[in-house]
Amino acid sequence: MERRQRGVSAGLLLLLYQISQVGLQNIPSVTLGVLVLNIFLFLNPVRPLAEVCLSVNEAVHRRNWQRLLLAPFHHADDWHLYYNMISMLWKGIMLERKLKSIWFAYIIAVFSLLIGVVYMVLELLLVIILDDPSYEMNCGVGFSGVLFALKVLNNHYNPGRVSSVLGLPIASKYACWVELVAIHLISPG
Numbered sequence: 001m002e003r004r005q006r007g008v009s010a011g012l013l014l015l016l017y018q019i020s021q022v023g024l025q026n027i028p029s030v031t032l033g034v035l036v037l038n039i040f041l042f043l044n045p046v047r048p049l050a051e052v053c054l055s056v057n058e059a060v061h062r063r064n065w066q067r068l069l070l071a072p073f074h075h076a077d078d079w080h081l082y083y084n085m086i087s088m089l090w091k092g093i094m095l096e097r098k099l100k101s102i103w104f105a106y107i108i109a110v111f112s113l114l115i116g117v118v119y120m121v122l123e124l125l126l127v128i129i130l131d132d133p134s135y136e137m138n139c140g141v142g143f144s145g146v147l148f149a150l151k152v153l154n155n156h157y158n159p160g161r162v163s164s165v166l167g168l169p170i171a172s173k174y175a176c177w178v179e180l181v182a183i184h185l186i187s188p189g
Contacts, residue, residue, distance in 0.1 A: 011078030012042070016087050022089065030105045031092025035085055038143065041073050049074060053139035054116050056123045058155050061136070068116040073143045084143040091150045098157055107153070108146065115145030151176040 054071035075081040097103040126135040156174045163175035
């Protein structure tokens with residue numbers, strides 16, 4: 001995992017600008033807390049990315065389970081942080097108002113852990129199915145998995161909506177899956 005540059009950068013400045021445009025008073029408390037935590041850990045990481053990223057090798061074989069807690073809240077670079085936190089801002093505003101703060105905080109905590117577990121299970125399945133042990137070494141960070149889970153939840157609570165993915169209108173219930181494929185094609189890493 002490459003080392004990212006610390007400090008104030010274009011992606012971080014744009015994120016702060018977007019948050020100011022929404023207004024702190026308009027952001028529910030848990031959503032704001034998640035934004036602040038992610039920005040804080042971007043500026044002051046607990047450890048270098050190579051020591052917090054989640055992989056089967058590190059978490060399972062080396063029993064470094066703290067990575068399940070750390071990986072979702074660290075980001076590879078300022079643009080990774082920007083895109084994830086803008087997505088969190090909009091999904092958080094919609095869902096936290098609907099579900100209330102305590103329930104939303106619980107969902108964020110559970111999704112943050114479960115997404116890492118699902119990631120490792122999928123990587124292990126790839127090792128077994130493809131007979132390729134290199135999948136045990138894949139190491140990931142970021143809040144994207146939690147955001148996809150929140151998008152599915154948002155689609156459940158707001159059925160029948162249409163989203164735009166790369167300019168194409170798609171039923172919201174399918175949009176999260178189309179976005180996942182589009183992101184993988186645009187940015188495979």
